[in-house]
Amino acid sequence: MLLDRDTQYLKSIDLKRENISSYRNFPLNLPVIQHFRKLDFHPNVTYIIGENGMGKSTLLEAIAVSLGFNPEGGSLNFNFSSFDSHSNLHEYIRIAKGGFRPTDSFFFRAESYYNLATNIEELDKGGNSPRIIDSFGGTSLHEQSHGESFFATFIHRLQGKGLYILDEPEAALSPLRQMSLLARIHELIHDESQLIISTHSPIIMAYPEAKIIQLTEMGMEETTLENTNHYKMMEQFFEDRDRLLHHLFGEANKK
Template identity: 45%
Template sequence: MFLKRIELLRNEIPSYKNYPLSIPAIRNLHQLDIHHNVTFFVGENGTGKSTLLEAIADKCGFNTAGGGRNNEYYVHASESSLSEYIRLAWLPKVSNGFFLRAESFNQFASHIDEIASEYPSIYDAYGGNSLHEQSHGESFLSLFSNRFRGKAIYLLDEPEAALSPQMQLSFMKIIHDLTSTNNCQFIIVTHSPILLGYPGATIYSFDYGKIQEIEYEMTDHYQITKYFLQNREKMLKAIFEEPDEI
């Protein structure tokens, strides 16, 4: 494991009035300790989990539009305004890795195609073909299976966006293989109750205005999914007919 701690440089912040420092979970952050090779950030939309992950990526020197250190292309609104106010503690420091933004993966695939027009061998790191010539889920797994290697940190923002439940299980196997044999570290923002079930991972919730560790069975993702599967008709009736009782 490489990244050990994330610290908000509170003494250097002039004001918490503007976004993203106005986000309650970010505003209340002092330091976040990383205990395991796999860490999940969870919470409702807008709670700051992707914002913090992007700031970590920027501090690592990765392209905040998605990619590694050598992927230079631009996506509007991909710059992190939080990174100048955080400090990362490493032991040891690594420079290898990748930042995945599911929402801008199409632009990343086009970026790889541009490079391949001069250096076709770059496709070897992505399954041998253009990512655009694969289904969305297949292109994600091609990235994970071929591009990801040992002694690196991988920051993934909602990787389940393109993955079926079966593919999510395949992705968990990739995580297991990389962390158990190749000394890799993952920090993952997710809404997937499947991925969150990865054994031994730390889960940090960004809900209720602060970042705090939470057990898998206590996440909304687990509890709501479990309740829905066990009480589908009752829950659907509540949603459609009696919304105040949900």
């Protein structure tokens, strides 16, 4: 069953502008914050996309932290810190929740996934039963390839009827695995899940009827897959690869 406007877990996000005295310092100096406007989440999947430095991960981190997740990822029960580097943006955002609550939740962050896997190993050394790793498929995440361990989380740990925040989930996935993740997203959506995803992958952001929010130097705008910079760049590359490579290599030779 799909969530809809009446049953979705997260409704919207806005700025607490009354708490902001200056936009000069990070993270308030990010274009997405300086030009922020209220964002209504799609009941099923919302993509936050944009070039590096536009604030995608910082925004997702703020959403996750404000909801009670560990900044480095995991479920609401994880409480560890390898390096305290998260911003204080969560102090300046206001999230509107729906009337229904998810039965499962998870914040996946590619950047700190290794730290999460290590924390699971340390917690399971205590001999508790069931082991935490059992909910990730039972095999140590450190004993799998990077991509396999990512996918084990998506397949085993995300159990449905949940709220899932995924920051660059494609980071270790081959194109084939990215398509498999797209199929997994479809399964989760049809099991009453809502997802908020930051990605650079046109494959991942191809879910039908999803909301795509593109971050640029001018702020944020809703767009379609075909109009994203990511899609246009890949389309240009594959349709006229020789010309594009000639231009790229010519620029490199000038340096």
